[in-house]
Amino acid sequence: MNKTTQISESPHRTWTDTHYSLTPDDWLFSAKTTFGEGEEGVALNCPGYSRDGKGFVIHFKVEHLEAVHSLLSELQLLKAEQICSIK
Secondary structure (H helix, E strand, C coil): CCHHHHCCCCCCCCHHHHCCCCCCCCCCEEEEEECCCCCEEEEEEECCCCCCCCCEEEEECHHHHHHHHHHHHHHHHHHHHHHHHHC
């Protein structure tokens, strides 16, 4: 288990429970949202491969900010490595 799923209240306990792959052409969009308890956050809307073509939404709260920053940092490192390998 990773740190994120260990502190989550989700029924999913390992990263393999929710594996999902995107292609470079897949669209994603985010939007500000309000959760059932009135708490605000951001929703990441993903395309429709899962759930009978309807896609799915991942809701992020302020408490997830560190995990999102980590994800972005890793992606930026991958991009930098790809640029360096092309030169």
